[in-house]
Amino acid sequence: MNIRSRFTVISILIAIALSLVWPNLGQRTVRVYLQPRLTPVQITKSMGNIVDYLKEHYAGVHKFSIAQTSKEDYKLKVEQDYRLKLQKLDPKRFDKEEIEEAIIVLRKERDEALKEFKAEKYVAIKGNFIQTAFLNELSRLKNVDPQRVEVEKMWVEDNINAKPFNLGLDLQGGMNLVLKGDFEKLMKLLNNQYPKSLIDKLKKKAKEEKTKDKRDEAQNELDRVLDILTLDEKKKKDYMIQAKEIIRSRVDKTGVSEPLLRIQDNDKIEISLPGVANPEGAKKLVKRTASVNYHLAEKPSDTSYSAKANVDFNKFLRLTSEKQKELFIENLIKKINLPDSFIITTYWDKRKNDISNKLYPVSFMVLEAKPALTGKDISPNTYANFDQENNQHIVSFQLTSEGTKKFADVTSKNKGRRLAIVIDDKVRSAPNINEPIVSGRAQISGGFTGQEAKDLALIIKEGSLPVPLEIVSESSIGPSLGKESIDKGVKAIMYGLLVVLVFMVLYYHLAGFISIIALFVNILFMAALLALMNFTITLPGLAGIVLTIGMAVDANVIIYERIREELARGKSMKLATTQGFERATLTILDSNLTTLVAAVILSQFGVGPIKGFAVTLFIGIVTSLFTSLYITKTIFGLLSFKLNMKFVPMGFGRYNKHRKANA
């Protein structure tokens, strides 16, 4: 390849790398919108609160102002909403007709929305290094709509998939939890649920029942129970994966963005929540057991309580915070004189034609406080199903032997009453009891989508989490501390770089300057690759990058020393360059490949932080090989072949004398 095409390749690569790291270099803008349905007074006050909060914590770091959406913004938003809703029309979940109908409704909605332009106020924040932690922090401020803390996308993000760096929790603040599956406890629980007496009974049945069908049935049941009671490694792993998914869905529901969940050593789950400043809340969330309970509704004769409560339901809807809602219900209980044996719950349902599948509170419902049936009464034999007759997704389940008895009892004694299914404190459906159910088989319907039915089946399946979890390690880092660490790390890199630069120029003169160009390109490429791989940069990783800077110079040093040696033997610049590179290439490849092999292995075997470190090392080696063997070579080629320089200044030393004597 001639020098011109080499330069073209290098320029293209540099351009790509620059655009990949661009989101980190430029300033970014965040827009914070408020929740819908606030009064103008509330809006002004909340905006003021947000700005005050920012002033207190981020003065001098970010710039902020209150702004209003323009007509274009509004148009864009409407279009975007429309597109988002269209995407949700999954052909797997809806029939063709349903989809066509929905599209018509959506189009109409969009056209109407486009006609009436409403300016919306938002807080605009501008600054460098805006990270997820900061966004999460913003989304938890009062009256902020967590779904609408928006980062304005840069052109490169939209078009070439450039992303801002992922910083580790040590750099951006947040909390990290490691949970371990407590399998001993699980075994204890299972042994309680399936005592030895039950197994013996089943064994006996499997042998002594009269008909073959019954024997087979007992045998099947026995196999099922024995299967539940055996815990092998594969099952443990499956349980951990299930637990991880359950926790992920819970975390997702809170609006914390970019949570990181991963399984370690098959029995631990590591959870990283950037910007979560309330460790206790997060812990509750993670360890909470999503509950499914059955409650009997009040007898039709004393429906009065529900009716009385529902008088104030519209007032309740206007409340925004959870605390306010709790307080409201407490007061309501006093107001309608509700006896202790009853509770007020909220019935939730989806809206017609709303494909976002969001649940909305519909009314209050007064239920008996004592659950008629709890999640514990449901056996793990639960699965999502499709009810052909009524054309809906359902969750079918089998009750435990005790649960079957309870259920038969309740359903036979309370004919005509409603039995409410309460999932996570929300009433999702409340069918009438028409006939006693003695088989122990039942189903839940609540207008679920297929995915929701699956999720619910999963939650019910094991009561909640498939295995009890205990916290074995936790840490939380305040956002300001993280910011300090970034500043220090960046400072360390800058100083290190500067001194290395000065040293190289003093020692190798022009050649030293070339190695500096190579070094900068090297850092740029490294950053681009890290951004491309969506790699999480941590404090040790930052140190790794600094080290790579030091080591990256090594390849250039090896080359220069070789060229100087060749020059010292009295060879011409051209010959010395060619031979010097030839000799040095082998050495550089050999020494770097050894480290590369180690880095690859480490990245396969290593635990979290070490793995990250190995990846940094790997990338550093690859980019420094490229910059020294390709870029430095190209520049040297340009100098000695194209520009015909008889002498490229490479520092003081022996070789100079030879050089002058030869000339």
Added chain:
Amino acid sequence: MIQFMKLKWVAIFISFVTIGGSFFMTFNEKKGFTKDLDFAGGIKITMKKTDLVKIDVLREFFKKNKIEAKVQLAGKGKNSMIKIEIGSHDEVLLQKKAKDSKAQLAKLDFSANSIEYLEYLMITQLANNDKTKIMFAQNSKVGPTFGEGLFKQSVKLLLITLLIITFYVSFRFRFKFAVGAMLALVHDLFVTLGLIGWLEIPLSIPVIAALLTILGYSINDTIVIFDRIRENIDKNENYNLSRLINLSITESLTRTIITSITTLIAVGSVYFFGGESLEPMALVLILGIIVGTYSSSFIASPVLLLWNRYSKS
């Protein structure tokens, strides 16, 4: 040409003395290696220093509550922080106490775990129940068994790396080269570990990462010299290995020195400016780079020479 190989026994002797001496100091004077929270388990808390939260106040507080805690000042001036470290034994006790006082904790909206229990104690005893006065800037807790598992894994990782490098070098060079390279790596590992123990640098995950980097750096350095030796062997048919090694080390000496200087500059900058949390890691890297550079010339090469001699006779 410098006569490096004349110094081989001196060098080997110095290395043995350093390893022996530093390990002796570690285990006799310092009661063994100190492990950081990552591996030992326990609680680590960082608080901003205020008029209320001061070193002596906190020391007094822990003494009164019979909690064994290390209280240290970190950083200077306005940004100074107080670091509190509690071992896993006391952490377990605190956890137990927290469970016992669950009701009291709940009144102030705290949950029953050791960290919140500490926060609760400080608020009630030091701050007149004013929650805003006591703030933990950072806190972490690691269970004792968890740390142990992580430690074992890290040791395993170091061994795997060593083996793989040896395997690779014997594949690329000849086996005698691999022996030299591996022993040099083992040497680096032991000397650095000894110094870590002697200087009481707590073992943590970043320190393990630093040790792994040192292995990478050292093998890099060794291979550059070995490469030169191999090249010189190919050039001369009748050679004296000792002379060739001396020649090769001398020829690559400038490179060895310059690379170690630039790397030391970079790591030194992390040590001085990178902040307190990176200090241990940077210090280990500085030590390791010096040791790794030394071992390529003074351990790897002599071992190659001796192995060559021994295996022939």
